Amino acid sequence: MSERRYELTAADYLSIARRRWPFLVFPFALAVVAAVAMALWIPPVYKSTGTILIESQQIPDELVRSTVSGYADERIQVIQQLVMTRENLLRIIEQYNLFPGLRNELAVSEQVDMVRRKVEVAKVIGEAPSRNRATMAFTVSFEDGSPGVALAVANELITLFLEENVKTRTARASETTQFLKQEAEKLKHELEAIEERLALYKQEHSGALPEHLDLHMKMLERAENAVAELQREIKAAADERRFLELELSAIRAGVTDADSAGQALTPEQELVQAEAELARLQSQYLPRHPEVQRQQAIVANLRDQLGLASGEPGPDVDGIAAAESIEVARVRTRISSLDNRVASLRTQLAQQDAERQRLEEIIIQTPQVQRALVSLERDRENTLAKYTEIQSKEMEARLSESLEEGKKAERFSLLEPPLKPEVPIRPNRKKIVAFGAMFGLALSLGLVFLFEMMDRRVFGAGALSHLIEEQPLVVIPYIQTREEVAQRKRMYKWVSLAALLGAVAVLLLVHFLVMPLDLLAIKFLSRLG
Structure with missing residues (x-):
């Protein structure tokens, strides 16, 4: 083998x-x-498909910018969720008698899930990562065992997508406008409150406003000069009154009459005359001045001759002359006039000193008032800038809302309507x-x-x-x-x-x-x- x-x-x-x-x-x-x-x-399954075109905004963005933004995929998903709600799907099931043999056997949630599985939304043209004006489209399909039902439901879904897009964009634009309007009202009230606080603060500190600082400085300088001038005048009046008092004492002692008659003065008259001269010198020179010291020695010598101790009052002038002469009345009138003038000067001095102190307090308060005003002004400017910006955005939102209502913004349009399928x-x-x-x-x-x-x-x-x-x-x-x-x-x-x-x-x-x-x-x- x-x-x-x-x-x-x-x-x-x-x-x-x-x-x-x-x-x-x-x-x-x-x-x-x-x-x-x-x-x-x-069993055969038929699919009817319609194509929706996403058209870009008809008016350039440089003129009117839409407030409804976002990527096309996101908008399609949002609108799909709004269209595929339980209420809409149940209405479609009832209207087109879907699942006629299973309506009594399936729960409502199962029927809704089956409809959702029969619906397909697919993007046709991709979009770039950045938001641009590229045109894209997407398809909406529905599957069913009957070609007529598939066509009818696909048409219904297409209509819902178109209507929901218009409704959603208009609602978003309106919500944006209302939000900006409310924010503008809030900022307006806030701005009015700040302006009211600013006006009230200026009213409360009207005397210490920064814009009046130069005026207050000049007024303070004039007040200080006036005080110094009044003090000098008061001092001069006091010196003059002291001299008049000495002159009055000399007149009472007969010093004036004796000098004019060429008679020899008594020791008492010499003492009065020496003390008057000493008072005059003390008003003009310092105590260490030679003239003052010499006159003090003369007064001390005369007191020794009269047997008067240092500090003991001098002779009684009223006892020297029995009656006042016309010269005495004249001196007294001058003294009274000086007293009135000094009183008036002291009143003016008090007023000027009070004005000086008031101006000093105002000048001291001015930096604090200025800081507070700067803070209020800064708040006002910031709030005003925000208010102006919000008003501008509100105007843009109103234009965008008009754009959406006029269907001039980005919109969905039916590119290819669903057709009755011939082949499953x-x-x-x-x-x-x-x-x-x-x-x-x-x-x-x-x-x-x-x-x-x-x-x-x-x-x-x-x-x-x-x-x-x-x-x-x-x-x-x-x-x-x-x-x-x-x-x-x-x-x-x-x-x-x-x-x-x-x-x-x-x-x-x-x-x-x-x-x-x-x-x-x-x-x-x-x-x-």
Whole structure:
């Protein structure tokens, strides 16, 4: 026996096919029929899709800037959440009678979830990372077993997206305007309160305002000069009154009369005259002045002559003269006038000194008042700047709101309306049948290979020659019996039936997957005619 492996020839493969044809035909036919049945049994799903275009703002941003900003993806997601609310989806389910056979079996939340799974929102054109004026679009799709329902619901969703976009943008612009208006009112009240505090503070410290500082400094200088002048005048008046008192004492002692008559003075008269001269010198010079010291020595000598101790009062002037002369009355009048003048000067001095002190206090308070005013003015300027800025933003928000209401801002527009689908998106019947055919072919070949491997018999002259390593003299073909012939005829009938069923399946595939048979016939006849 040969140890080499026998290589099958084309005749051997043909012999195997004739011998194992039931394992080739029936599994393949069953797989194809099962695939066709499955393709026809799975309910079709139709998808209707509409495209919405996001148009950029019609008016340049440099003129009017919209207050509704953000990336397109974010806006689409927000609007999708608003459209896909439970209330809207339940209304759509009721309006278009979705899930007619499952309405009583499914909970409301399950129905809503099923609708959400049937809706698809997809971006068509990407947007750059930075916000620009690039145009983009997105699609809204709905899937259903009925093409009419898919179209109707897709149209409803498109309408909701368009309406919700307008409503959302208008509401956001209006909310922005109202917010800025409220902030402007708050800042206005705050500004009025600061201005009221500022006016009240200026009123309370009207005398110590910084803008009056130069005037107060000049007034203080004039007051100080006036005080010094009044003090000098009071001192001069006091000196004059002291001299008049001495003159009055001399007159009473007869000093004046004696001098005018050329008579010798008595020691008492000399003492009075010396003391008057001493008083006059003391009013003019310091105590260490030689004239003052000399006059003091004269007064002391006269007192020694009269036997008067130092500090003892001098002679009684009233006793020297019995009656006052006209000169005495004149001196007294001058003294009285000086007293009145000194009193008036002291009153003026008190007034000027009080005015000086008041001005000094005002000048001292001025820096504090200035700091407080600077703080209030700074608060007022800051608040005014904020108020002006908010007013400007409020005006821009009002323009933006008008822009949104006039549909001149960024908007959604229907680019492609949904169409009634003609071909279901699934199941893919061609793929199912093709997969069934490939599976049937693989199954048939696998069964044939399995049975051939398990069969230990020798088939064919070539295999026999390889086995015995000798060529047979004569090859007699297989002679069938009557029973085998009858069995073969029955097999032909089954094969014919299977072929007929296969033809019917092919026609069904063509009718449902390619083109209806009536249309195909009309098309074929039109080409022939």
